Amino acid sequence: MVFFQLGLRRAATQLARPSILCGQFLRQQTPASPASSKLTKLARAARSYATDKPISPIAELSDKFRAANASKEAQDIAQTSKPSKSSSFPEASDKAVGYWLLASAASVFGIVVFGGLTRLTESGLSITEWKPVTGSLPPLNDAQWESEFEKYRASPEFKLINPHMDLSDFKRIYFMEWTHRLWGRFIGLSFVLPTVYFIARRRVTPRMAGTLVGISGLIGFQGFIGWWMVQSGLKDDLFAPGSHPRVSQYRLATHLAAAFVCYSWMLLAGLKVLRTHKALRDPQAAAKAFKALQSPILRVLRGSITGLTALIFTTVLSGALVAGLDAGLIYNDIFKMGEGIVPPQSELWNRFYCRKEDGSDLWWRNMLENPSLVQLDHRILAMTTFTAVMALFFYSRTARVKGALPKDVRKGVNGLVHLVSLQVALGISTLIYIVPVPLAAAHQAGALALLTGVLVAGQRLRVPHSTMALVKRRLQVDKVIESGINRV
Numbered sequence: 001m002v003f004f005q006l007g008l009r010r011a012a013t014q015l016a017r018p019s020i021l022c023g024q025f026l027r028q029q030t031p032a033s034p035a036s037s038k039l040t041k042l043a044r045a046a047r048s049y050a051t052d053k054p055i056s057p058i059a060e061l062s063d064k065f066r067a068a069n070a071s072k073e074a075q076d077i078a079q080t081s082k083p084s085k086s087s088s089f090p091e092a093s094d095k096a097v098g099y100w101l102l103a104s105a106a107s108v109f110g111i112v113v114f115g116g117l118t119r120l121t122e123s124g125l126s127i128t129e130w131k132p133v134t135g136s137l138p139p140l141n142d143a144q145w146e147s148e149f150e151k152y153r154a155s156p157e158f159k160l161i162n163p164h165m166d167l168s169d170f171k172r173i174y175f176m177e178w179t180h181r182l183w184g185r186f187i188g189l190s191f192v193l194p195t196v197y198f199i200a201r202r203r204v205t206p207r208m209a210g211t212l213v214g215i216s217g218l219i220g221f222q223g224f225i226g227w228w229m230v231q232s233g234l235k236d237d238l239f240a241p242g243s244h245p246r247v248s249q250y251r252l253a254t255h256l257a258a259a260f261v262c263y264s265w266m267l268l269a270g271l272k273v274l275r276t277h278k279a280l281r282d283p284q285a286a287a288k289a290f291k292a293l294q295s296p297i298l299r300v301l302r303g304s305i306t307g308l309t310a311l312i313f314t315t316v317l318s319g320a321l322v323a324g325l326d327a328g329l330i331y332n333d334i335f336k337m338g339e340g341i342v343p344p345q346s347e348l349w350n351r352f353y354c355r356k357e358d359g360s361d362l363w364w365r366n367m368l369e370n371p372s373l374v375q376l377d378h379r380i381l382a383m384t385t386f387t388a389v390m391a392l393f394f395y396s397r398t399a400r401v402k403g404a405l406p407k408d409v410r411k412g413v414n415g416l417v418h419l420v421s422l423q424v425a426l427g428i429s430t431l432i433y434i435v436p437v438p439l440a441a442a443h444q445a446g447a448l449a450l451l452t453g454v455l456v457a458g459q460r461l462r463v464p465h466s467t468m469a470l471v472k473r474r475l476q477v478d479k480v481i482e483s484g485i486n487r488v
């Protein structure tokens, strides 16, 4: 009895909230008391509650107790145990938050592909102003259309590339860019408003609240980067003879990189929430799975996947430079670039791209601004990515690693092999068919799919500390409740 009481007192101070209630309530009852059947009911309710819902606010738990016809004392305890407002964040974010984050990531995936289409159809410079609020509406009458067209007619792109464009063609490219911007606004609102709601209603952990605020900030910043990019395609110096009016490849790459980061952040945060819920549904299985993941045999694989993620991201950035410089329109053979496997040295390291007299910026200017070398870089990075994925696959099949590898990680690595093969095939097709819109858009979507694959595989190999701590606590709670029931 003494041991039982001591155990419960400790549990009451250390364990999760359900056990605080249950432990205190059990302590106030004697096993032989007439309330014992209620007690059993109550304990079962608490345990099933702890299994169905991860860790919940005390107020909700008290409802459950009431529903289970708990005694007046239990309700009193529940009332007095209500956490203070500042500490009322739950220990696991609501499942709905996880689904909403994944839906937001899907929306970002969509806008990235649509943004690629906007660029490929040369529609991105059709709206020459940035009006974050009033720009939500397209021109509504002939006079407004004429005014918008007038502004476009003053732009370098119209003067140098599209001087024969009429109003109906203009409307087509205008609607592409307008839809892209409207979709951006939608992503912003459909993220920021639920963020405010979820934080105000304490449906997320404090850490997740920080993540949501961070992503909201990044979405706003992305709008700004988008406009900064468009501005670079409207500059007056692009009127110069021989210049090609298009946005800066650096700004295009920044815009694409920010979108990829935003997507990755949403995806990982959403997966984490759902994974925590899954683990808490069956804490024993989760504890076993987490232990398997801590095997030292998996350390190299984990590090390799992190490295591979960085490599894929770098390949993506180099692809954005290819797109930004229209470098896919030259050297359209797959095994050769001109006469040889690579173009001549004099073409790759050309002083034409230097801005310094002494040529000290020769190498990096050519790497980032010379279309021939930029395409060669992308080819090299793409083949390195492909080789790295294949190497990872074969490494994961070695007898030592295979035995320690959880099934879902194995599937993740298999998936990566398919995704990278598809992406290379799409890249080659885009190149040899000289960048047709559908193939180039599919190649961009493929890059995001490949990034998704590596992020998911990496996530399956890691165990978030917070989830592990919750699982441990849940197991302790179950133990205490179990022993309480056994005592009764």
Ligand code: HEM
Pocket: 116, 119, 120, 256, 312, 315, 316, 317, 318, 319, 320, 322, 323, 324, 326, 327, 328, 378, 379, 381, 382, 383, 385, 386, 420, 423, 424, 425, 426, 427, 428, 430, 431, 435, 440, 443, 444, 447, 450
């Ligand atoms: C293995 C991984 C690869 C990744 C992750 C990747 C990624 C990308 C990305 C993100 C873009 C920019 C798309 C845009 O902004 O519209 C791009 C463009 C491009 N990539 Fe790749 N790529 C890969 C492989 C290849 C291969 C093997 C080739 C051909 C040899 C290739 C050829 C191209 C071309 C020609 C473009 C320019 C398309 C355009 O102008 O829209 N890529 N790549």
